[in-house]
Amino acid sequence: MGPEPGRGGGTPLLDRVHRPADLRGLDGSTLAALAAEIREFLIAEVSRSGGHLGPNLGAVELTIALHRVFESPRDRILWDTGHQAYVHKLLTGRKDFSRLRAKGGLSGYPSRAESEHDLIENSHASTALGWADGLAKAYRLAGRTDRRVVAVVGDGALTGGMVWEGLNSLVDQDLRVVVVVNDNGRSYAPTRGGLARHLSARRTAGGYERMLARAKRLREVPVAGAPLYGALHGVKAGIKDVLAPQGLFQDLGVKYLGPVDGHDIAATEEALRQAARFDGPVVVHCVTRKGNGFAAAEQDELDQMHVVRPRSADGAPPPADWTSVFAEEMVRIGAERPEVVAVTAAMLEPVGLQAFAERYPDRVFDVGIAEQHAVTSAAGLSAGGAHPVVALYATFLNRAFDQVLMDVALHGCGVTFALDRAGVTGSDGPSHNGMWDLSMLQLVPGMRIAAPRDGARLRAQLREAVAVEGAPTAVRYPKGPVAADIEPVGRAGAAEILALPDGPGDVLIVAVGPMAAAALGAAGKLAAEGVAATVVDPCWVKPLDAELLTLAEAHELIVTVEDNGRVAGVGAALAQAMRDAGLDRPLRQAALPQEFLAQAGRGEVLEQAGLTAQGIARDVTDALARLRATDQEEEIL
Numbered sequence: 001m002g003p004e005p006g007r008g009g010g011t012p013l014l015d016r017v018h019r020p021a022d023l024r025g026l027d028g029s030t031l032a033a034l035a036a037e038i039r040e041f042l043i044a045e046v047s048r049s050g051g052h053l054g055p056n057l058g059a060v061e062l063t064i065a066l067h068r069v070f071e072s073p074r075d076r077i078l079w080d081t082g083h084q085a086y087v088h089k090l091l092t093g094r095k096d097f098s099r100l101r102a103k104g105g106l107s108g109y110p111s112r113a114e115s116e117h118d119l120i121e122n123s124h125a126s127t128a129l130g131w132a133d134g135l136a137k138a139y140r141l142a143g144r145t146d147r148r149v150v151a152v153v154g155d156g157a158l159t160g161g162m163v164w165e166g167l168n169s170l171v172d173q174d175l176r177v178v179v180v181v182n183d184n185g186r187s188y189a190p191t192r193g194g195l196a197r198h199l200s201a202r203r204t205a206g207g208y209e210r211m212l213a214r215a216k217r218l219r220e221v222p223v224a225g226a227p228l229y230g231a232l233h234g235v236k237a238g239i240k241d242v243l244a245p246q247g248l249f250q251d252l253g254v255k256y257l258g259p260v261d262g263h264d265i266a267a268t269e270e271a272l273r274q275a276a277r278f279d280g281p282v283v284v285h286c287v288t289r290k291g292n293g294f295a296a297a298e299q300d301e302l303d304q305m306h307v308v309r310p311r312s313a314d315g316a317p318p319p320a321d322w323t324s325v326f327a328e329e330m331v332r333i334g335a336e337r338p339e340v341v342a343v344t345a346a347m348l349e350p351v352g353l354q355a356f357a358e359r360y361p362d363r364v365f366d367v368g369i370a371e372q373h374a375v376t377s378a379a380g381l382s383a384g385g386a387h388p389v390v391a392l393y394a395t396f397l398n399r400a401f402d403q404v405l406m407d408v409a410l411h412g413c414g415v416t417f418a419l420d421r422a423g424v425t426g427s428d429g430p431s432h433n434g435m436w437d438l439s440m441l442q443l444v445p446g447m448r449i450a451a452p453r454d455g456a457r458l459r460a461q462l463r464e465a466v467a468v469e470g471a472p473t474a475v476r477y478p479k480g481p482v483a484a485d486i487e488p489v490g491r492a493g494a495a496e497i498l499a500l501p502d503g504p505g506d507v508l509i510v511a512v513g514p515m516a517a518a519a520l521g522a523a524g525k526l527a528a529e530g531v532a533a534t535v536v537d538p539c540w541v542k543p544l545d546a547e548l549l550t551l552a553e554a555h556e557l558i559v560t561v562e563d564n565g566r567v568a569g570v571g572a573a574l575a576q577a578m579r580d581a582g583l584d585r586p587l588r589q590a591a592l593p594q595e596f597l598a599q600a601g602r603g604e605v606l607e608q609a610g611l612t613a614q615g616i617a618r619d620v621t622d623a624l625a626r627l628r629a630t631d632q633e634e635e636i637l
Helices: 028-049 060-069 086-091 128-141 161-173 194-220 225-234 236-243 265-277 322-336 354-359 371-383 394-409 437-441 455-466 513-528 547-553 570-580 602-608 613-636
Strands: 076-079 149-154 177-183 255-261 282-287 340-344 364-366 387-393 416-420 448-450 473-476 490-492 495-499 507-511 533-537 540-542 557-565 587-592
Touching: 028 060, 028 086, 028 265, 060 086, 060 149, 060 177, 060 265, 076 128, 128 149, 128 161, 128 177, 161 177, 177 265, 255 265, 265 282, 322 340, 322 354, 322 416, 322 455, 340 371, 371 387, 371 394, 387 394, 394 416, 394 437, 416 455, 437 473, 437 557, 448 455, 455 473, 490 547, 495 513, 495 547, 507 513, 507 547, 507 570, 507 613, 513 533, 513 557, 513 613, 533 547, 540 570, 547 570, 557 570, 557 613, 570 587, 587 613
Parallel strands: 076 149, 149 177, 177 282, 255 282, 340 364, 340 387, 387 416, 416 473, 448 473, 507 533, 507 557, 557 587
Antiparallel strands: 448 540, 490 495, 495 533
């Protein structure tokens, strides 16, 4: 839906923009009014639905300029990470934000299913230049000289190695690609590292250029004006040598334009038009301000309202979540164990390390959006006597599998991986579901994996993990409110029994982590149907305790329940262990389908996958019915 009539004054301009071509007949004052309307729209709609507000407020004028200079979809505009593409969606006809990031609504990232203006669904950072490199090569081979490729990357994404690999190839092949650096000095928090300092120097140079532009007016002063301006212009090179060292991009052989004020549509357009005329790769450095135009975001020192949560209907504060439990326990562990350090990849606050950083600033290492480097650096920390806790979203561990395998595990390094948002995350769409980690990490020799079912177990298992030296460990937990504590009623080796029938059990339900609550609910429903179910939580899902096999042997059917893909997960590992032990019992795997799951709420996705109490109970009764029918047929024969 578009803005209400009168928003921004008069007939809403945004209602008149249905495609990028509609922008090209607008004059400067109209464009400024449109930018103001877009900001009002975003503040109202994203505050209601939840989503990435700050990055999009900072990209309004830049996006308008891009679509006035380049002709999408003929010219391909590639959004790195993509969370700053809300303005792009509005300008390409997608104005119904009522269900943003919800089932059936707009994606929070570019989406090929939504529009021909979206080519890549890019929500993992630093990859756009690789896409641009391949596209430009393909267009060159096909003789498509009428097309331009434009990659929009944030300065935070430039901390990722793939950007520099892509840039190296662009230069080597002299490809016609425009790289727009949207430089707001931040990813989630302020951008770290040497590159950030370099761009900061360039911003200072931009300040000098604006000062010099104002000084040009001295030429209009009679007699003395021209000589004075000439003197100032003559010292430009010397001043610039102090304010901005030789440009990094120019040293790499890339043409460079900027810095330009990314909130000045005319100036940004002029820079982009110059870039479009070059035959080879060119970088346009646009300086923007995250959260621009919204005081509450500008004054939010933590992350400029990078992400806002949906408004609560009753205004109540959100319940405690898994991340906050991890955050509190890390601070306690840090006080007891000075060798424990923390490593993250540009996500200090989202993964819950802010409090640890405030208490122990010298023991936190934010390496930027560089997960591969984070993991190998952690191996080095371990080799030097520290015990690093690498805190990442589970989906981003995918990017560093080789480093986990060859740098950490092969070298027997004591590194703990704290994997936030494991399993279904839902609203961020298919790229953010953490449904691959249990499958990948099963392949890693010596790896130990804990899947806590509640806050008490998260605290305990995190402590167990950091106590392990000489091998990697992982603790994985989901997004959202932390589950109520579930106390065990018995033990089976390292595993904990959560429900135990009075007599012999018909089915053993092996519940992985937060799936315990649904498994217990299923056991209750099964009991009402006369099916006796034992529920067990392995606690540590790799390696599985041998006592699980003894427990499995005492049941007619085994069902594993996990918030992970079906392939190579915990269910597959238990099935392999049973085969190795010669244990012949049927096993059912209740898990996520091995698909890219469409965006929806976590509960909606789990229900669709059958990972609810009702779904698990139904699966068990159906499996038992088929199993017993087969047994009866064999008896008759």
